[in-house]
Amino acid sequence: MGVDAERVYVGLDIGGTKLMVAAADETGRILRRVRASTPPGLDDGLTLLHQMIAEVAEGTHVAGIGAAVGGPLDARQGVVSPLHQPHWRDVPLKTLMEARWSCPFFVDVDTNVAAAGEYAADRAGVPRFLYLTLSTGMGGGFLIDGKIYRGSRDAHPEVAHQAIPFRCTFPERVTCECGAPDCLEALVSGNGIRRIYGKAAEHLSDTEWSEVAYNLGQGLRNIATIYAPDLIILGGGVAVGGGEMLIGEATRVMTRHLKLVPAPDVRLSQLGYDTALYGALLIARQGLD
Numbered sequence: 001m002g003v004d005a006e007r008v009y010v011g012l013d014i015g016g017t018k019l020m021v022a023a024a025d026e027t028g029r030i031l032r033r034v035r036a037s038t039p040p041g042l043d044d045g046l047t048l049l050h051q052m053i054a055e056v057a058e059g060t061h062v063a064g065i066g067a068a069v070g071g072p073l074d075a076r077q078g079v080v081s082p083l084h085q086p087h088w089r090d091v092p093l094k095t096l097m098e099a100r101w102s103c104p105f106f107v108d109v110d111t112n113v114a115a116a117g118e119y120a121a122d123r124a125g126v127p128r129f130l131y132l133t134l135s136t137g138m139g140g141g142f143l144i145d146g147k148i149y150r151g152s153r154d155a156h157p158e159v160a161h162q163a164i165p166f167r168c169t170f171p172e173r174v175t176c177e178c179g180a181p182d183c184l185e186a187l188v189s190g191n192g193i194r195r196i197y198g199k200a201a202e203h204l205s206d207t208e209w210s211e212v213a214y215n216l217g218q219g220l221r222n223i224a225t226i227y228a229p230d231l232i233i234l235g236g237g238v239a240v241g242g243g244e245m246l247i248g249e250a251t252r253v254m255t256r257h258l259k260l261v262p263a264p265d266v267r268l269s270q271l272g273y274d275t276a277l278y279g280a281l282l283i284a285r286q287g288l289d
């Protein structure tokens with residue numbers, strides 16, 4: 001008793017399959033954390049989130065909350081409609097959280113939050129830094145001198161929904177959840193892999209992994225050509241599962257097809273599955289921008 005912080009900052013990683021919640025002190029040191037499966041319904045999801053926040057706060061004052069959620073969302077208004085959580089549409093998360101916890105609440109697209117977390121943990125000083133998540137879906141966050149790049153009217157650039165020339169044993173199965181027939185996400189994300197190959201990424205054969213690596217490499221090549229970043233970090237379950245084999249082969253494909261722009265460094269995240277959670281704790285303490 002008495003050794004814990006009197007006030008805590010709380011980070012939320014709200015995913016389509018799991019919820020992770022952590023409380024940290026003012027330096028970002030994690031004090032307590034919990035995780036749970038994401039309930040299908042919106043009301044159950046919100047109730048569970050409040051319970052998890054109360055659990056990690058342990059009765060101490062919550063000084064700020066940061067959240068990582070799938071896009072699309074309005075970061076300024078804090079209204080979220082994550083693509084892979086069909087029951088969450090136009091949810092005024094900022095209003096709900098600030099009313100319940102009486103503290104500032106910040107939310108951003110999970111890949112932006114993960115990019116900020118990865119940058120702060122390990123990559124500070126990289127001028128043009130791109131973080132890509134390969135998990136259920138796929139997305140990216142681009143930081144210029146540590147600041148999140150935002151598109152027109154705060155639109156989040158959707159790097160995974162670019163068309164690529166792809167290789168696939170079952171081309172008729174390639175279809176993206178956004179409605180387009182040829183997106184990178186449809187070929188290399190967890191959901192895309194399941195739709196094409198009928199199994200989870202961890203059960204892919206070497207031949208199937210090499211198709212995924214080729215397609216990822218074509219996506220990286222486009223990204224490198226357009227953004228010309230210094231460093232690309234890949235995280236998320238599919239990237240971590242594919243490991244250095246996936247990253248190495250994709251990087252070779254990227255480099256082979258990249259003619260006019262220097263090839264960026266491409267590496268695997270060292271934060272494992274916690275990148276977005278670290279980022280959420282960071283924006284809980286520092287706000288957005």
Ligand SMILES: [Zn+2]
Binds near residue numbers: 162176186
């Ligand atoms: Zn798409």
